[in-house]
Amino acid sequence: MKPSATVAFPSRVVIREVGLRDGLQSIATIMPTEAKKQWIKEAFEAGIREIEVGSFVPAKLIPQLADTGEVLTYAKTFPGLFASVLVPNLKGAERAIDNGADLLLVPLSASRAHSLANVRRTPDEAVSEVARIRAARDAARSKTIIEGGVSTAFGCTIQGYVDPEEVLRLVHALLDAGADRVSLADTVGYADPRMVRELFERALRIAGDRFCCGHFHDTRGMAIANVYAAMEVGIARFDASTEDLAYMLASMGIKTGIDLERLLELRGHVAGWLEGEATHGNVWRAGLPKTMQRASTRAE
Amino acid sequence: MKPSATVAFPSRVVIREVGLRDGLQSIATIMPTEAKKQWIKEAFEAGIREIEVGSFVPAKLIPQLADTGEVLTYAKTFPGLFASVLVPNLKGAERAIDNGADLLLVPLSASRAHSLANVRRTPDEAVSEVARIRAARDAARSKTIIEGGVSTAFGCTIQGYVDPEEVLRLVHALLDAGADRVSLADTVGYADPRMVRELFERALRIAGDRFCCGHFHDTRGMAIANVYAAMEVGIARFDASTEDLAYMLASMGIKTGIDLERLLELRGHVAGWLEGEATHGNVWRAGLPKTMQRASTRAE
Numbered sequence: 340m341k342p343s344a345t346v347a348f349p350s351r352v353v354i355r356e357v358g359l360r361d362g363l364q365s366i367a368t369i370m371p372t373e374a375k376k377q378w379i380k381e382a383f384e385a386g387i388r389e390i391e392v393g394s395f396v397p398a399k400l401i402p403q404l405a406d407t408g409e410v411l412t413y414a415k416t417f418p419g420l421f422a423s424v425l426v427p428n429l430k431g432a433e434r435a436i437d438n439g440a441d442l443l444l445v446p447l448s449a450s451r452a453h454s455l456a457n458v459r460r461t462p463d464e465a466v467s468e469v470a471r472i473r474a475a476r477d478a479a480r481s482k483t484i485i486e487g488g489v490s491t492a493f494g495c496t497i498q499g500y501v502d503p504e505e506v507l508r509l510v511h512a513l514l515d516a517g518a519d520r521v522s523l524a525d526t527v528g529y530a531d532p533r534m535v536r537e538l539f540e541r542a543l544r545i546a547g548d549r550f551c552c553g554h555f556h557d558t559r560g561m562a563i564a565n566v567y568a569a570m571e572v573g574i575a576r577f578d579a580s581t582e583d584l585a586y587m588l589a590s591m592g593i594k595t596g597i598d599l600e601r602l603l604e605l606r607g608h609v610a611g612w613l614e615g616e617a618t619h620g621n622v623w624r625a626g627l628p629k630t631m632q633r634a635s636t637r638a639e
Numbered sequence: 640m641k642p643s644a645t646v647a648f649p650s651r652v653v654i655r656e657v658g659l660r661d662g663l664q665s666i667a668t669i670m671p672t673e674a675k676k677q678w679i680k681e682a683f684e685a686g687i688r689e690i691e692v693g694s695f696v697p698a699k700l701i702p703q704l705a706d707t708g709e710v711l712t713y714a715k716t717f718p719g720l721f722a723s724v725l726v727p728n729l730k731g732a733e734r735a736i737d738n739g740a741d742l743l744l745v746p747l748s749a750s751r752a753h754s755l756a757n758v759r760r761t762p763d764e765a766v767s768e769v770a771r772i773r774a775a776r777d778a779a780r781s782k783t784i785i786e787g788g789v790s791t792a793f794g795c796t797i798q799g800y801v802d803p804e805e806v807l808r809l810v811h812a813l814l815d816a817g818a819d820r821v822s823l824a825d826t827v828g829y830a831d832p833r834m835v836r837e838l839f840e841r842a843l844r845i846a847g848d849r850f851c852c853g854h855f856h857d858t859r860g861m862a863i864a865n866v867y868a869a870m871e872v873g874i875a876r877f878d879a880s881t882e883d884l885a886y887m888l889a890s891m892g893i894k895t896g897i898d899l900e901r902l903l904e905l906r907g908h909v910a911g912w913l914e915g916e917a918t919h920g921n922v923w924r925a926g927l928p929k930t931m932q933r934a935s936t937r938a939e
Contacts, residue, residue, distance in 0.1 A: 348833065499929035529928040531890035532867045533648065559928070560883040560921035561890075564864035567832045583860040590831035590861075621860035628829045628859070629799035 349575035351594040355389040355552065356382050358580030358609065359410070360425055363403050364394065366616050372406040374612045376413045379420075381608065385601035389421040390414060391444065391578070395431035411438050423486075427458055432472040435483060442484040445469050446524070447513065449506045450495035453526075462505075466512045473517030486520040486551065487513030492538065494529035503538050510542050510550070520551040524578075525565065528558025532568035540572045554578040557619060563587055581620030582606055589631070599627060649875035651894040655689040655852065656682050658880030658909065659710070660725055663703050664694065666916050672706040674912045676713045679720075681908065685901035689721040690714060691744065691878070695731035711738050723786075727758055732772040735783060742784040745769050746824070747813065749806045750795035753826075762805075766812045773817030786820040786851065787813030792838065794829035803838050810842050810850070820851040824878075825865065828858025832868035840872045854878040857919060863887055881920035882906055889931070899927060 359378060363370055379390060392414045393407030407424060414422035423442035426432045435443040447465040448454035454462050469487050476483055491498075492506045506523065513521050523542060525535075535553070542550050553569045554577070555562040566577050566584060570593075577584060585597045606623050659678060663670055679690060692714045693707030707724060714722035723742035726732045735743040747765040748754035754762050769787050776783055791798075792806045806823065813821050823842060825835075835853070842850050853869045854877070855862040866877050866884060870893075877884060885897045906923050 346836070494928060494930040496929060527928070528925065529930055531887050532864075533891040536646070558921065558925045559886060560860075560863055560881075561887060563860055564832075564867045564887070567864045567867060581860075586859060587831050587861060587864070591833040621858065625828065625858045628794060628827070629796060630794040630829055 346571055348570050348591065348593060349573065351575065352570065352588050353389055353576040354387065354585055354588075354595055354597065355391060355423070355576060355578050356387050356580060357391040357554070357578040360391045360393050360404065361578070362580045364401050366403075366613065368613050368616050369403055370612055372409055375406070375410050378605070378609060378612075379410070379414050379417070381601070381605040383417045383420055385598050385605055386596040387602075388419060388596065389423065389576075391423045391425060394425040394427075395434040396425075396427055408434065408438055411435075411440060415439060426472075428468055429471050429475060432485075433475060436476055436479050436481045440483050442486055442520075443472070444486045444488050444522075445472060445518070446488045446490045447509060448491045448495070448526075449489050449501050449509055450491040450498040452498035453491045453495040456497055462509055463512070466509065466516050469513055469518055470516040484519045485517065486522055487516070487518035488522045488524055488552075488554065489513070490524040490526040490554075492523040492530075493525045493534055494527065496527050503534075503541070506538065507541055507545060510545050514546060514549060518549075520549050521546050522550070522552035522554060522578075524554035525556055525562075526554075528556040528561065530555060530565050531561055532564045535565045535568040536572055539569050539574055543572060543574075550574070552576040552578060557581070582622045583620050586622045586627070590628075599631070603627075646871055648870050648891065648893060649873065651875065652870065652888050653689055653876040654687065654885055654888075654895055654897065655691060655723070655876060655878045656687050656880060657691040657854070657878040660691045660693050660704065661878070662880045664701050666703075666913065668913050668916050669703055670912055672709055675706070675710050678905070678909060678912075679710070679714050679717070681901070681905040683717045683720055685905055686895070686897040687902075688719055688896065689723065689876075691723045691725060694725040694727075695734040696725075696727055708734065708738055711735075711740060715739060726772075728768055729771045729775060732785075733775060736776055736779050736781045739781075740783050742786055742820075743772070744786045744788050744822075745772060745818070746788045746790045747809060748791045748795070748826075749789050749801050749809055750791040750798040752798035753791045753795040756797055762809055763812070766809065766816050769813055769818055770816040784819045785817065786822055787816070787818035788822045788824055788852075788854065789813070790824040790826040790854075792823040792830075793825045793834055794827065796827050803834075803841070806838065807841055807845060810845050814846060814849060818849075820849050821846050822850070822852035822854060822878075824854035825856055825862075826854075828856040828861065830855060830865050831861055832864045835865045835868040836872055839869050839874055843872060843874075850874070852876040852878060857881070882922045883920045886922045886927070890928075899931070903927075 392410045393404045398405035421441045424435045424440045425444045555565045588595050692710045693704045698705035721741045724735045724740045725744045855865045888895050
């Protein structure tokens with residue numbers, strides 16, 4: 340069966356900027372807190388309204404993110420900016436709650452081997468931690484939203500194959516444990532758009548609107564196609580840290596609220612702060628097409 | 640309407656290697672004829688069965704492709720290898736026919752401004768040239784297939800916007816003029832997957848099976864997603880010169896006949912022959928995923 344050309348893409352998509360956490364945590368250069376604040380300010384000015392500002396992990400594990408508390412407090416000064424943090428466990432979650440994060444993301448690896456190597460817990464032990472986090476959140480009468488993020492959802496560099504059935508079982512388990520939302524992440528860039536379409540559609544059947552976000556790494560150049568495939572089945576929020584995604588959405592006439600020119604300016608600044616580090620993406624090199632204005636008109 | 644997860648992607652896709660023409664014509668380094676022959680040999684050994692080997696243009700315009708005749712003759716020594724050339728006009732077409740090319744591709748720019756700047760002809764004058772080429776081919780009782788390729792089909796750096804109606808009019812006109820096949824090219828990397836889906840579906844309604852190929856430039860990182868969108872409406876041949884596309888197809892379980900390991904070896908050699916030139920793509924840097932074997936099993 341060939342679908343019609345009138346596929347109903349989401350009319351609006353949210354890009355959650357994750358460069359401050361996922362981008363920075365994998366590079367050596369320590370970015371000064373002031374630069375992070377500037378990044379948040381310029382992202383806000385460019386129209387971004389959801390930012391993952393850091394991670395509440397022990398500072399000795401990821402020195403890059405040791406200033407997450409201060410960065411989060413700063414982010415909360417922008418009206419309408421939804422600030423999230425990653426937390427690996429209850430202790431981190433308590434800090435997120437205390438600091439008033441709008442959302443805390445608890446990652447949980449669907450690869451047992453990856454989970455054990457990374458956080459020395461099985462996936463089911465991580466689910467139990469989410470239940471404890473939910474209890475702590477409710478006890479504190481906090482409004483912080485809890486997102487359970489299933490990582491290595493398309494495979495893993497340690498274990499290799501990850502069974503989609505296991506991913507879906509964990510989606511179920513996370514919701515049962517009290518996660519408000521769930522998301523799926525291709526942590527190592529193994530997904531292709533067919534896998535995404537198939538897995539995301541099944542996850543949507545389980546979680547409905549509580550399946551809130553897709554997170555794709557562009558390790559093998561598939562991330563943009565994977566987002567496209569996810570949108571086709573109705574997902575409308577994506578983690579990102581290059582402008583290529585914002586560009587595709589604008590070109591497709593999908594509203595994001597983002598000003599691409601300002602986003603590209605910000606990218607230039609980030610590249611400056613990270614001088615010497617490789618940065619990713621294509622649009623910043625090629626520039627916006629001459630047709631872009633017409634394309635964005637199409638979005639109205 | 641959301642399409643079902645059971646979209647019928649093509650079970651088999653042909654990748655036409657165009658690096659020897661489209662890749663080389665845009666770089667300064669002149670590749671020796673012997674290297675081009677080695678490229679063809681290794682591509683054939685990797686399972687590629689369609690190659691655009693060069694272009695019959697005046698040598699002084701593109702010195703890089705001055706040896707196209709010799710390269711074509713060499714390509715024809717491989718049994719089952721379908722060798723095509725690009726020709727800008729009747730004179731080039733006559734050389735292609737004389738040299739026994741399996742296919743000659745006549746590009747025709749849908750952007751009037753681009754067409755005038757590039758070949759000093761209006762699009763309709765280019766259509767007339769295709770009619771003359773068809774007459775010459777038939778008079779020579781040649782089996783060379785004539786493909787009319789509509790370039791700048793999604794916009795152009797000179798004119799900006801290109802009206803899809805004009806693209807479709809030219810598809811019609813090319814078929815009327817005697818082209819055996821037509822194809823559409825995003826010459827400047829302006830397409831997004833929604834545009835591709837919409838335009839390709841309309842072109843298929845006009846040309847049916849004679850709409851044979853999609854050609855996407857990855858200038859803004861959209862090429863892989865554009866191929867995916869084109870496959871969703873039923874296109875099953877693509878021009879390419881990076882391994883990322885072959886990787887996506889293999890991962891999706893779509894047969895191409897290509898041995899990815901050998902293709903990556905070839906890429907290493909091409910990069911060596913072009914030392915100092917920037918080359919594109921992600922998979923060669925990241926390597927194949929640990930899951931690839933399982934993914935290719937899925938293709939059976």
